[in-house]
Amino acid sequence: MVRSENNQIRGNRRNMAMKSNSMQTEKEEIIRVGRLLHDKGLLVRTWGNISSRIDEKHFLITPSGIRYEDLTPEMIVCVNAEDLSYEGSILPSSEKMVHAVCYQRRKDARFIVHTHQVYASCAGALGLHEISTEYEEDEICIPCAPYALPGTQKLADHVSETLQRYKQARGLIMSNHGTVCIGSNSAEAVQEAVKLEIAANNFLMDRCNTDIRHGVCEGYSSRKTNGQIIYDIEDTPDRVKRIHEEIYTKRPDISHIVHNKSEAVMLMSRRAVHMKPLLDDFAQLIGTEVTVPLNVHGHDGDRLHIRKNVNVVFNLNDGAYCLGKSRDDAEAVAIVLDKGCIAQIAATRYGEAHFLSWMDCMKMNRHYRKKYSKLAEQHE
Numbered sequence: 001m002v003r004s005e006n007n008q009i010r011g012n013r014r015n016m017a018m019k020s021n022s023m024q025t026e027k028e029e030i031i032r033v034g035r036l037l038h039d040k041g042l043l044v045r046t047w048g049n050i051s052s053r054i055d056e057k058h059f060l061i062t063p064s065g066i067r068y069e070d071l072t073p074e075m076i077v078c079v080n081a082e083d084l085s086y087e088g089s090i091l092p093s094s095e096k097m098v099h100a101v102c103y104q105r106r107k108d109a110r111f112i113v114h115t116h117q118v119y120a121s122c123a124g125a126l127g128l129h130e131i132s133t134e135y136e137e138d139e140i141c142i143p144c145a146p147y148a149l150p151g152t153q154k155l156a157d158h159v160s161e162t163l164q165r166y167k168q169a170r171g172l173i174m175s176n177h178g179t180v181c182i183g184s185n186s187a188e189a190v191q192e193a194v195k196l197e198i199a200a201n202n203f204l205m206d207r208c209n210t211d212i213r214h215g216v217c218e219g220y221s222s223r224k225t226n227g228q229i230i231y232d233i234e235d236t237p238d239r240v241k242r243i244h245e246e247i248y249t250k251r252p253d254i255s256h257i258v259h260n261k262s263e264a265v266m267l268m269s270r271r272a273v274h275m276k277p278l279l280d281d282f283a284q285l286i287g288t289e290v291t292v293p294l295n296v297h298g299h300d301g302d303r304l305h306i307r308k309n310v311n312v313v314f315n316l317n318d319g320a321y322c323l324g325k326s327r328d329d330a331e332a333v334a335i336v337l338d339k340g341c342i343a344q345i346a347a348t349r350y351g352e353a354h355f356l357s358w359m360d361c362m363k364m365n366r367h368y369r370k371k372y373s374k375l376a377e378q379h380e
Ligand SMILES: [Zn+2]
Pocket: 047, 048, 095, 114, 115, 116, 150, 177, 178
């Protein structure tokens, strides 16, 4: 009796040790995939998230607000798929609900990647239920889950219903937000994300005539320290210096400006339109509406539109100045603006799109600013 109990205890310990070993391996795999997708340009900064199913009831997921380059296995959180409870003090990604419904819907799912990748996100802002396009000479169809605010049950429900409707789909677009890619292992999920990006870009090129590279192309940037403006480029022209001075005067809350002259941002800076958010991250980081100055035939081509809580200032035919409390913030704004401009150009050329409602943009913008100031307080 005693011997069999001892054997059982030993067996349990062995099982627990094996389980924790495989947990460690899975955590390392999540980090490896995060870096891989980061290198491929499909995941940037802290945006998006990755998860891996470890048993019937639990999955591991990346934490909220930590860069992929800085992730360590201890930061990966174990979440209960049924009630979304989690172990430890690190906050799991706010999109855990979406992952949970995917594991419920797809019993063979072992690995999930959620990205804010550029072309798929832009194609997903056109208001389509599905995107029919080509991938390696095959006709394919990418399902688009209807829009709902990020982190909500409604968004998870929309993803779940879309997976139910498209039973064969391994990937989908969450409208105005990003993608969800499901695999029976990590390689399959990564492959799906790559495929969606190429296919979405094919769609944008064919149907919207937008063959636009993405990224930030820096012009004249600066920072303000102790009341002094320091320019990254020594011979910054006076006309540009006047713009920086005006921005710092009207926005005393910011201390960094990144001048973005990427192809998409330059194109937008030649048009007089009000840019309303087509993507969640635009509403969160940039603002609820951005004004682009009128062209030379209009009346206010020279006037800069500098507003509180709008972190982008367009200048006619000169790209846009992206504002932040730190260099990091201003760079984030520049990246999100570039994507937002591609979405806007695609929408204009396609002829229709689904713009986010003012109310949703307000909510997201406020929520983001609150969350950000809390995070900044913690790091002080
Ligand atoms: Zn997201």
